[in-house]
Amino acid sequence: MKTTIASARPKRATTGLKLLAAAALAAGALSVGSTAFAAQTQLLETGSTLLYPLFNLWVPVYAKAHPGVRITTQGTGSGTGISEAISGVAQIGASDAYMSNAQMKVHPGMLNIPLAISSQMVNYNVPGLNNKHLNLSGPVLAGIYSGTVKYWDDASIRKLNPGVKLPHKMIVPVHRTDGSGDTFIFSQYLSFSTQSWNQHVGYGTTISWPAVQGGIGAEGNPGMVNACKTTAYCVAYIGISYKNSTEEAKLGEARLQNRAGKFVLPTPETVQTAVQATAAKTPADERISLIFAPGAQSYPIINYEYAIVNSKQPTPQHAMELKKFLSWGISAKGGEASHFMRAVGFVPLPAAIARLSENQVAKIH
Amino acid sequence: MRFRNWLAILAGVLPMSLVVILVFLTVYAWPAIRFNGWGFAFRDMWNLGNLYADSVTSGGVSIQPGAEYGILFLIAGTLLSTLIALMFAIPVGAGAAVFLAEAIPGQLRTWISLFVELLAAIPSVVFGLWGYVVLIPFLGHHVFPFMSSTLDLVPFFGGPPGSGYGLLTAGIVLAMMVVPLITATLRDALVSQPVALKEATIALGATRFEAIRYILLPRTRGVLIGATFLALGRALGETMAVLMVSGNALNYLPQNIYSPISTMAAFIVSQLDSALQDPSGLAVKSLAEIALVLCVISVAVNAAARLMLAAWGRRLSTVEGA
Numbered sequence: 001m002k003t004t005i006a007s008a009r010p011k012r013a014t015t016g017l018k019l020l021a022a023a024a025l026a027a028g029a030l031s032v033g034s035t036a037f038a039a040q041t042q043l044l045e046t047g048s049t050l051l052y053p054l055f056n057l058w059v060p061v062y063a064k065a066h067p068g069v070r071i072t073t074q075g076t077g078s079g080t081g082i083s084e085a086i087s088g089v090a091q092i093g094a095s096d097a098y099m100s101n102a103q104m105k106v107h108p109g110m111l112n113i114p115l116a117i118s119s120q121m122v123n124y125n126v127p128g129l130n131n132k133h134l135n136l137s138g139p140v141l142a143g144i145y146s147g148t149v150k151y152w153d154d155a156s157i158r159k160l161n162p163g164v165k166l167p168h169k170m171i172v173p174v175h176r177t178d179g180s181g182d183t184f185i186f187s188q189y190l191s192f193s194t195q196s197w198n199q200h201v202g203y204g205t206t207i208s209w210p211a212v213q214g215g216i217g218a219e220g221n222p223g224m225v226n227a228c229k230t231t232a233y234c235v236a237y238i239g240i241s242y243k244n245s246t247e248e249a250k251l252g253e254a255r256l257q258n259r260a261g262k263f264v265l266p267t268p269e270t271v272q273t274a275v276q277a278t279a280a281k282t283p284a285d286e287r288i289s290l291i292f293a294p295g296a297q298s299y300p301i302i303n304y305e306y307a308i309v310n311s312k313q314p315t316p317q318h319a320m321e322l323k324k325f326l327s328w329g330i331s332a333k334g335g336e337a338s339h340f341m342r343a344v345g346f347v348p349l350p351a352a353i354a355r356l357s358e359n360q361v362a363k364i365h
Numbered sequence: 366m367r368f369r370n371w372l373a374i375l376a377g378v379l380p381m382s383l384v385v386i387l388v389f390l391t392v393y394a395w396p397a398i399r400f401n402g403w404g405f406a407f408r409d410m411w412n413l414g415n416l417y418a419d420s421v422t423s424g425g426v427s428i429q430p431g432a433e434y435g436i437l438f439l440i441a442g443t444l445l446s447t448l449i450a451l452m453f454a455i456p457v458g459a460g461a462a463v464f465l466a467e468a469i470p471g472q473l474r475t476w477i478s479l480f481v482e483l484l485a486a487i488p489s490v491v492f493g494l495w496g497y498v499v500l501i502p503f504l505g506h507h508v509f510p511f512m513s514s515t516l517d518l519v520p521f522f523g524g525p526p527g528s529g530y531g532l533l534t535a536g537i538v539l540a541m542m543v544v545p546l547i548t549a550t551l552r553d554a555l556v557s558q559p560v561a562l563k564e565a566t567i568a569l570g571a572t573r574f575e576a577i578r579y580i581l582l583p584r585t586r587g588v589l590i591g592a593t594f595l596a597l598g599r600a601l602g603e604t605m606a607v608l609m610v611s612g613n614a615l616n617y618l619p620q621n622i623y624s625p626i627s628t629m630a631a632f633i634v635s636q637l638d639s640a641l642q643d644p645s646g647l648a649v650k651s652l653a654e655i656a657l658v659l660c661v662i663s664v665a666v667n668a669a670a671r672l673m674l675a676a677w678g679r680r681l682s683t684v685e686g687a
Contacts, residue, residue, distance in 0.1 A: 076638075083641040100417040102429075102644035170525050177613045179639035202431070206639035208412030209615045216530050216625045217613030219635070230502050231528035 040067075041321040046074040047081015047094035048181050049220040050118055050239030051305045053344045055094065058335050062328060069321045077220060079179020079205050085308040086110060091322055093308035096181020096239070097205050098287035109311045112287050113360045114304035114353060115329050116336070116346040117275055119240045119266040120185055122301075123251040125228050126152060126167065130252035133265065135160040137257035138193025138292075138300070144235055145173045145190065146197065147212035152233060160257075167233075170214060174227050174236040177217035179205040182224075185291055185303045186237040192292040193257075193300070225249050237301075240266055240345035258300045259292050266299045271347045274298035279350050286356055304353075305346070311363045319364050326361045330354050383664075390657040397650035398657075400426045401434045405654060408435020409616050411632075413639065413648045420645040427645045434651040436658070441618050442532070442626035443659070446607065447600040449536025449622075450543060454596055457540070458547030459589060463577055465548065466555035478552060485545035493606035496538040501610060504537075505529020509623050527623035530612030535626060538606050543596035550592035554585040587674060594670030601663050604630040629659045 045055055052075030059071045076084075078095035085093025086107050098112045122136055140156050143149035149156055153166040176183045187203035201207055209215065216234075218227040221242045228236040229249035238246055246253065255263035264270045274293035282288050290302045307326060313319035329335035336348035349357060391398070398405075400423065414429030421430050465478050509526035516522035558581055566576040582589075612625025613635060619626050627635075633652050640648035 079638045079642050083638065100644065102416070102419050103642070105419075106644055172528060175615075177615075177635045179642050202415050204413070204416040205642055206413055206416070206636070208410065208433075211409060211615070211617030213617060213620050214525055214527055214624065215614065215617075216528065217615060217627075217635070227528075227530070230505060231530075234528070 041069045041317050043069060043071045043092065043318070043322060043325065044074070044084075044090040045071060045092040045094060046076050046084050046090040047092075047308070048078045048096050048305065049075040049222065050078075050096050050182060050241050051094040051115070053241040054116065054305070054335075054340065054346060057340050057343055058329060062325060062334075066321075066324070069325065071325065075220060075222075077176075077178035078181035078184070082179075082205075082308050085310060088310065088314065091309070091313065091318060092326075095306045095308050096303055097184035098304070098306055099308065104287075111307075111309045111311050111360045111363060112285060113307045113309060113326060113330075113357050114286050114349060115307050115326075115357070116305045116341065116349060117271065117290070118303055118305045118346050119271045119299055120182060120301040120303075121238050121240060121243065121246065121266055122186075122235065122254040122256060123225075123228055123238050123246050124235045124254060125232055125249075125251050126169075127232055129164065129166075130250055132164065133253060133255050134164065135257070135263045136254040138190055138197075141235070142190045142194040142197040144171050145175070145212065145215075146201070146210040147215075160263075169233045172231050172234040173212055173215045174218055174224055174231070174234050175209050175215065176219070176224065178219050180220075181205060181303070182221065182237055182239055183207060185289075185301055188289055188291040189256075189301045192289075193259075221245075225251070243345050256300050258296075258298050259294050260296045260298070262296050264297060264299050266301075266345070268342075268347055270297055270299035271302050274300070274302045275347060275350060279353055282353055282356060284356060284359070286353070286360065302347075309364060311365065313364060316365075323361055323364050326364075327358065330357045330361070387657070387660060390653055390660065394650050394653035394657055396426045397434065397647055397654045400424060400428065400647065401651065401654065405435055405651075406440060406658065407437050408433070409438045409618060410435045411616060411636075413643050414645075416642055416644070426647065428647050429643060429645050432643075432645070432647060434647075434654075436629065436632075436655055438614065438616060438618050439627055439629045439632050439655065440658070440662075442535075442611070442614065443601060443628040443630070443662075445532055445619065446535040446539060446611070446626060446628060447597060449533065450539035450600045451593065451597060453537065453540035454543045454547055455589075455593055458544045458592070458596075459551055459582075461544070461548040462551035462555060463582070465552045467573065467577055467581075478549070481545050481552070482549050485549060487542075489542060489603055490605040490609075492538050492542050493609035496534060496606060496610040500534060500538065501529035503529075504534055509533070513621075513623065521621045524621040525623065527625065528612070530610060531614075531623050531625045532611075532619050533622045535607050535611045535628070538610050539600045539603055542603065542606065543599055546596050546599065547589070547592045550595070551585060551589055554588035555581055558584060591670070591674055594667065594674075597670070598663055598667055601666065602630050602659065603628075604634055607631045608634055629655050633659075 055073040059073055078097050081093035081095045082099060084090040099110060137160060140149060150170060151168055152171055153168045158166060184205045187207050191198040191203045216227055218224045221239050224236045224238050225242055225245045228234040228251055255265050257263050273295050277293040277295045277298050278290045292300045313322060330349060341348050410433050412431060412433045414432030416429055418430050420427045465474060505528045513523055513526040562580055563576050566580045607628050608631035611627055611631060613627050614625035633655055637652060640652050
């Protein structure tokens with residue numbers, strides 16, 4: 001019996017029927033040349049657009065060495081990743097955000113398995129200053145995204161950037177419209193650094209953005225890059241794996257103020273320093289925020305990139321292939337190899353965290 | 366069973382499905398309707414609450430702390446973008462129809478009319494993509510800055526020109542989608558008018574333009590109104606194209622014609638995935654409440670259109686009878 005995505009217990013009857021029909025068709029079509037594919041297991045990965053470039057690097061390499069499994073990848077946003085991993089449509093839900101306590105209570109069988117460490121850039125498009133690395137802080141960004149800091153030459157921005165000639169132009173804050181782990185970590189940075197933001201807005205994969213005249217919403221990291229490229233005087237938060245795109249679009253990249261008050265760029269060193277400052281607190285279920293780490297050289301917005309996985313898989317075949325793939329992903333010789341990590345700007349998991357992830361992978365059955 | 370009975374059942378299913386949809390939406394959205402109250406239509410606040418906190422119970426409904434739902438900005442965005450679309454589409458659509466019906470000779474007319482009808486068959490997502498790739502950079506970099514500086518003192522046309530994503534762009538894309546609807550319908554009506562009427566008018570010394578302006582267009586006014594309401598219905602419910610060009614404004618009303626907006630239909634699509642993250646489930650139910658509001662507005666608009674047409678038809682028949 002071939003295992004397909006369709007056998008992953010769909011939630012609703014109508015979807016079930018559709019998938020059943022699709023499976024029947026697929027089975028019919030494949031039976032002609034089925035010998036070659038007879039044992040192939042299908043795994044579907046969907047979710048975070050930040051993690052998507054990494055999976056795109058991983059999958060071809062992994063598939064070459066493991067012909068028995070076929071992994072399909074999609075970048076749909078962390079929100080979709082979490083919900084489709086829960087519903088069973090996808091076997092791996094990629095997410096930059098861990099599941100909330102309330103969600104875990106409803107779905108206790110779900111695992112949040114870190115695969116790598118990512119960081120987030122704050123980009124802007126201010127003609128003439130895009131090659132400059134402006135300094136920005138949590139409170140100033142909170143002001144921009146809540147509409148109290150309206151112009152680029154606002155006193156609070158000038159104070160962070162002495163000697164820089166800032167234009168008197170209205171700032172256009174860009175936010176994500178889809179449920180997004182990037183929104184989660186960005187709003188955590190604002191919440192942890194700015195009390196008023198924490199009280200009035202808070203953090204989450206979707207938050208109620210304060211009304212800012214002119215502010216626009218964009219879909220996915222690629223949408224953020226494009227919106228900022230076409231919109232002069234914008235500010236946007238974009239995952240580090242899109243650094244190539246932001247450079248192509250000639251966007252500026254801000255230095256962010258960390259907990260120690262220093263302004264830093266996301267580099268492998270500043271991200272590594274932040275990891276060392278926070279990772280030791282990681283609990284066994286690995287749901288923890290790494291945002292706003294202490295240390296003079298720590299970059300403030302870093303996070304675990306999670307594979308959200310249901311510990312109970314539809315078939316033993318699925319469970320085995322999934323465990324094999326995830327173990328490969330978190331092993332130093334496999335997915336954590338530096339050529340993968342460097343290509344997307346990620347940092348590999350520290351050995352202790354990789355062990356925790358390994359323990360969680362072992363729970364899949 | 367007799368053939369007649371089968372037909373009766375089939376014919377009954379259609380009107381029933383409208384009722385079923387409305388009842389389903391109401392029942393499903395009921396907790397949200399109770400929690401949101403009438404303020405739902407008058408507040409500018411879409412807030413799922415703190416998703417990382419435990420659910421709390423408020424007024425018998427399980428919610429995330431801080432949750433609040435109000436969609437005034439969506440209602441405004443939907444109605445304003447539709448209004449702008451119709452303001453472009455009616456004159457352009459009617460003009461094109463007259464041109465196609467009266468000004469082009471035989472064979473060419475058939476071909477161009479065919480193209481207009483094919484235009485109506487283009488999926489909306491194609492218009493959206495074109496708007497996103499071509500229209501937004503063009504309008505945002507060249508047209509809007511020029512408009513806002515020359516029309517600075519005109520209310521709603523001055524002020525920050527924005528980035529190209531927004532109300533006017535959404536209106537233009539919607540207009541392009543509904544123009545063929547108006548043109549095709551009106552052209553058919555114009556062509557089917559008795560030739561004798563036009564000939565008589567011209568024989569009396571009227572120019573061809575006068576014949577169109579005073580005889581043909583007034584006779585087809587009912588068709589134009591009907592086509593306009595069809596267009597209105599399509600514009601109100603349009604989802605993908607608007608989603609791609611509107612700028613997805615959240616929680617605020619547009620301050621001028623260039624401001625980002627969002628519409629009810631587009632918002633349901635863009636927020637469904639986020640709403641599914643809400644462990645209390647209220648967010649999805651509130652989206653269903655938006656669907657209900659959209660349904661009610663669309664049905665009301667269509668009903669109003671029919672009533673107007675019926676009234677207009679009566680007046681026309683009394684005039685002709687006299």
